[in-house]
Amino acid sequence: MLTRYMAGVVAARTGDEMSGPALLVAGLAATGSPLLGASLLAGLTVSAAVGGPLLGVLLDRARRPGRLLAGCLLGYAGGLLLVAYGVGRAPGAVLVALAAVTGLAGPALTGGWTGQLPLVSGPDARRLTRATTLDAMSYNVAGLAGPAAVGVVAAVGGGTAAVPVSVALLLIALPAAWTLPAHDVPATAAAPPPVLDGVRVVLRNRVLRRATAGSMVSCAGAGMFVVSAPMLGLELAGDSGRGTLLLAVTAAAGLAANGLLAWRGGPRRWDTTLVRSTALIGLGMAAAAGAGAFAGAYWMAVVAAAMVGAGEGPQLTALFAVRQREAPAGLRSQVFTTGASLKITSFAAGSALAGPLSAHAAGAALLAGAALQAVAVAVFFHRAGR
Template identity: 50%
Template sequence: MISRYKLPLYIAGAAAARTGDEMSGPALLLVGIAVTDSASAGSALLSGIMISAAVGGPVFGAMLDRAAVPGRLLTGALAAYSAVLVVILLILGRLPLPVVIATAVFGGLLGPALAGGWTSQLPRLVESDRLPRANALDAMTYNLASLTGPALAGVAAILAGATAGVVAAVALIVLALPVAWTLPKNPAASRQGSQTSVTADLISGFNAIVRARFLARATVTSVISYIGVGMLVTSSPLLGEEAMGTTNSGTFLLAALAAASLAANALLAQRPNALRPDETVLGSTLVLAVALLLAATVSPVPLFLAMVLAGAGAGPQLTALFAVRHREAPERLRGQIFTTGASLKITGYAVGAGIGGPIATWSLSGALVVAAGFEILAAMSFVALTTAGRGRGSRLPQVTAPPKEEGAAVSLGKRVDQPLDKRGDDLGSL
């Protein structure tokens, strides 16, 4: 634990990087529509920069766990992601769209660095008794980014054109580079790197996610839920045009959603130990389903209320998901579990963004009803995995760190260095 490293500095850096990330998505969507005059092309560009996260997240996480100075690796990833955004601006409209989308796909490999790459380092910054509150504050940076990122993209597009939004996103990510550079060292990295290969670490990380019942359940639920969220975000320009008269106004609808998320997590930060993570994952998903059905009315007042309700669900869902990951992740695999979880969520979001554009073009209300269906499916998956876990009597091999590393694990609720079969965290052949 590095006591000299101040949590406020971490929060500032994470907030800047995540705001740039949240701004880059809507900004790319808007610039794609502006340059190509096609909503489908804009959603394809947004989907492209997100869908490859499923590959990049696990690999980056494994490398982060093995890095003696993980901040240096994170800094390089942030710089490379910024460079890709600049390249997209330079070639969009000048080269064929498939080439631009391929560039976005390459950049998407680094996307999880802006999310899980930061959060996985949090237990090295604070003592275990301060982790719940730090976790809530960390989740608030996502909400703050979701609040200011889309709004800034919309303002930049209105005042200076869609390109300005991407430029501002790059600037924010660059501001986070000095903070990422000074993240604490990982004392166990040299020992871990000498004992296992990257491939072995990747297999161990996936096994840890799949075999830990609570972690698997929260991961599956959040990924499916984010398909619906991706569809909502892709539909937001058309919702803005329908409700407020311009496609750029859709970013302000997303800002209303993020403001409600931020408010909900601010309350959780005041009473962090009151959160029941597993139940919150389910409850928040159901709230999102109701919000999307309300948004399907495509009427201004119900639409605004739907965005507020969606934020009240999305904010606590994220905080609860972080709490489950911190509680269940073995120390030596923490980075990989966080970045893999982030990459899977980003991929779910990308799938929603990819199918949301064409469906919204055909029927805006229909797209939101389909999105609500994914939220219901996510809730059903949570219940199904809960039932499956209770109904299986098989025991699984322990998926924890070696004995000499277990003492370094930090937990939320249950100790992560306790064997999985003693916690009941098994799903058989899930």
């Protein structure tokens, strides 16, 4: 069961990881400016704050949550196709609005899957820890394959060619989602859905509150890195595709770091891991900004991207471990989708701000992202130092 889950989640998340860079490249190809692509990416992600909590309620109260996940995959795929078709044909405001509607299903590709891990792994704590690490590694695999695929497909087939490939991967994940195990429906299922229960749990639990707040700040900085990457490649190597490949370097480093983490059996204190990994992300982003000051220093950007990934991998694993540890069993999907939606929305805010900054200079957006990582470290450190 875990093998089928991992195959589906890797396909779904690879398609998701392709979708953002694919829209960025499509917008850049159509207008010659990063503004449209950054706006589409922001639209795709900003609506997650609305979709996440409601999706979590529905997943916790559905006997077959996989069927709902499959429907979200279909909706997300269809929306991406419509946005891609409209680039260069429809007004930008219309496309951003359509991207925002599509993004309502976005948390299904992140926290929606992760919330089902106890159904897949069973009640054994050791198996759940292993499944959590593998699930976090799936983000790294997707982050490695997705941007790399965008770079290759865009180079061969043009600026909008990567979106259909992203959609195909989302559709490949449908069988795995559809066949996820059933679970017992809560006794309160006949009552009106408590949409804000997951939010309340996050706000009232000090550990979840700080982990969520810190991850939101860090994710806003990550949005700046993603938007800046194509422009950084253009500045350093004369090719935005080379910048997109930096995201693959980041994912590869994250996968390697998480593999090492799994081999060592995980740290004794996940809260401390959040602090250290976020600090490394900030250092990497600052180094990437420094690379932009030297013409032809693409290799420096590669090293910086690897530093970012070496921090992002363990950070995500630690965040999942904290949520699994702290979330009540009956509200686990809500906690994960609420956390995911808040992170995605923060990513959207960072992406929107990075658009005009990176249009001026990629280094400006990268420095802003590094500053946000410093703020996130302060939030995490306060908890870890208790």
